[in-house]
Every structure is written in structure tokens, then in C-alpha cells.
Amino acid sequence: MVFVSSAELPHPPWSSLRDKPPPRAPLSREAITDAALAIVDAEGLEGLSMRRLAQELGTGAASLYAHVSGKPELMQLLIDRMAAEIEAPPPDPDNWQEQIKDYARAMRRALTAHRDLAGASLANIPTGPNALRSIDGMLAILRAGGLPDRVVAYAADLIPQFVTADAYEGSLFAQRMEREPEYFDELARYFASLPAERFPNVAALVDELMDPGEQDERFEFGLEVIVRGLASMAESAP
Amino acid sequence: MVFVSSAELPHPPWSSLRDKPPPRAPLSREAITDAALAIVDAEGLEGLSMRRLAQELGTGAASLYAHVSGKPELMQLLIDRMAAEIEAPPPDPDNWQEQIKDYARAMRRALTAHRDLAGASLANIPTGPNALRSIDGMLAILRAGGLPDRVVAYAADLIPQFVTADAYEGSLFAQRMEREPEYFDELARYFASLPAERFPNVAALVDELMDPGEQDERFEFGLEVIVRGLASMAESAP
């Protein structure tokens, strides 16, 4: 005599459970955002479509519209989810320059952890709670540093814009490297082959311009330039 | 007796001209680029599809592929066409800071003249002749200013990245203003209504952060920050 669990038997036709509910977590904004971020992490923004996302959730695309107004709102949800990963250190008035750099680095890490999500970030004004908390932390550092309000407000645009543009370019670089690893060698050869008579300055600097793997240094350079520039704005407005 | 021009008559069936050639300029990269830029200027990047472009040229989408390898190459052609509009002043060693600002302003004007084309620019490494000529002019200014080569190379990334990101954000702002003029009022009300306990710094600076129509000033601020920062890098590397 062998015991057989009911899971191995088909549902009898009079059971109310027949084969209707394919066992699936119910839809919710949370679940939709989770699944969408998983797709972006695996394949980047171009892999994320409403239809693909629905498929991943075991439903049809139309069902998503009961929870999310459309793809633009979904992108906002993703961005705010990413923003939750950005930590701002508690402000220290004597150390705003190092602190704002740490904030920028944290933002870059959060963006870079999600492929080319920075591309969507560039096109959206952040309004979600996590983004606002993060921005508030950045403003706290700049204000503690004694910068005039107008400078703080402009800096609060400039810094995220720089970090996001850098992260976006970095993600495109990584994507190209993955899909077409020979591209950058070809590009370097192309630049090296340019006629020095027509483009003398490009030709003279081609090694510096093409230096590969300098992604982090370039970011640190831009960050240093911006922080020094902001510091000088503290003393003398233009 | 009335004279009738031959245009009013159908072609006789033995004519080699029957009704075959619908009078259309022949396809060429030039003509395709012209038409594509006209679409972008009228409707922005989202209006530009291979099918729509072909329709505008009186042909089918497949015909475009005889002249252009695909949409990515088309975008490169558009970007280089736009780059032709960027003038760099001849370098003056005593005036690099003002000159580099003029270069950045010229680049911003060229980008802004074509809706959200800056969005495509952000995603493409420029390789066309016009872009190279423009970059060479920018490098000439920075080198004449006496900046170290490494600083020149990094600056040659940072400045266009800043200008392009600014122009892209400006184009999205303009697009939203066109399509949904109430959006920014709503956004300002939303920010003004945020709880000051949770977001004290955002609440304190909400007027500065939301100040509308400050697009040009914000650009000039960022430019000043970057130029001052670069100048300080000339003296002391980090």
C-alpha cells in the first residue's frame, strides 16, 4: 500500500479548484516593480516592455494597467526604487566637499548597479519618497557647508545631472563591451588614423582621449572640478 | 479650337514613361538625413521612425537600407549634421575661459535648435567629420589655455557631457510645456505641499528649487562652476 499525495492527482471536476488559478502571486505595484527591476538588471531598459513584464508575471499586458497608469509611471517607480539605495551621510559643516563627493559616489553606485537605468533617470524629474529623502540629504550637506541658497539649489541640479550622465555613459560603454567587444579597439584605430592636418589637436591628444578603463578616474576628475567650482562660488558669485 | 497640354492626357501605353516613376527625388544619404532632421525638428525623436521617414520620402522603409545600415547609423548622421552648426572661435591663449564658454553656448544652441536630438547625442560617441572638426576646435582652445594634456582630455569629455545633458533636459522641459502645460504648476504645488518634517531642506529651498524659467541661468551657473574648476586644475592636479 502506497500513500499518494493529492498533488499528484488531477482535481476532480466537481472541485471548486479545478484548474483555474495557476498559482501566481497576486499583482501589486510592489510585485510589478520588483519584476521590472529584475528585467532591467538582467537585460537593460531595452528588454523591459509591458508585454514582457506581464509575461514574467504570468499574466497579460492589459492586467498591469489596473495597478500602474502606464510605462512612464512604471519608470518613475523603478527610479524611486533605485533611489532607495542612495545614502547621504549626516552633514558635517567642516567637511561638505568630501561629503558631497561621497554622496555622488553613492548615487553613481546605485545607478550603475542597474545597467542603463540612468538613461531613464535622465529623462525624469524625481518625485518619489526615496528620491526626495536622498535629495534632502544632499541639500543638508550643501547647506551645512555654508553655500548660499541659490548656489545650493543650482548645485542640487548640477551634481545629480553630472552623476547620472556619467553613469549612463558608463552603462552604454559596458553594454557595447558585452555585445561588441571589438568596437572600442576599432574606435581607437579609427581615431589613431585620423589625418593630423585636418584634426591636429585630436591627433596630438589621441592617446589621452582614448585611454581605456579610465572610467572611474574620469568620474573623479569631473567630481573634483565641480566641487572646486562650487567652493569658489561660495566666496564670489559670478 | 483649344490647345491641351500633354500633362492633361494619360500616357499612351506605348510610351516608355507610362505611369511608372512617381516624380520623386532619388534616395541618397543626404536626402535621407535631410528628411530625418526635418521630422525631428517638427516632432522630436519619437516622431522619427524608419517607416515614417520612408513615407515622407515617398518610398518604403526597406528602401532606406540600401543607403543607411540602420537606425543607429541614421542617428549618427543626424548628430554630425547638427555638429556642423557648432562654431569654435580661433584660440586666444589669454582668453580660454571666455572662449570655452562661447564654445559651450554654441553647442547648446545647435542642440537646442533640434528638439530632443540631444538625447541621441548623449548615447553616441561622435565620429563624423563635423563633430571631429568641432572637437578639434574645442581642444585647440583648451590647449592654448595652457592646461595639461590630461586635463584637456578629461575636459573634452566633461564639457560636451554637461552641455548635452543640459540641452536634453531643456528639450524635455519644452516638450512637456507644449504637451501638458499644467504639469509644472502641479509639480510646484506638489513640492510646496511636501511635509517639512520629513524633507526639511527641500521644504526650506522649495522656491529656489522650483524657480521657473531659470533655464539659461542654470546653464550659465554650471558652465561657470566647470570653468572655474578646470582653471583650478591647471594649477594643482588633485
Added chain:
DNA sequence: ACCTGAACACCGTTCAAGT
């Protein structure tokens, strides 16, 4: 050589109909 129609494998969103 250049162009074409038709097909392939996709999109985001809407809507009437179902449970």
C-alpha cells in the same frame, strides 16, 4: 544596382467582456 511588398517578431494602450 536599386527598389519593393510582404513578412517576422515585436511595441504601448484601450476596451468590451468575463469572473
Added chain:
DNA sequence: ACCTGAACACCGTTCAAGT
């Protein structure tokens, strides 16, 4: 209230066939 299938109006690209 929530979900669904089917439809609408699109995409970029390929390819065999035509001139």
C-alpha cells in the same frame, strides 16, 4: 474589483522578387 483576449495602430529589419 480585478483580470482577460483581442484589437488598434504602430515599431526595426530581412528577404525574395522584381526592374
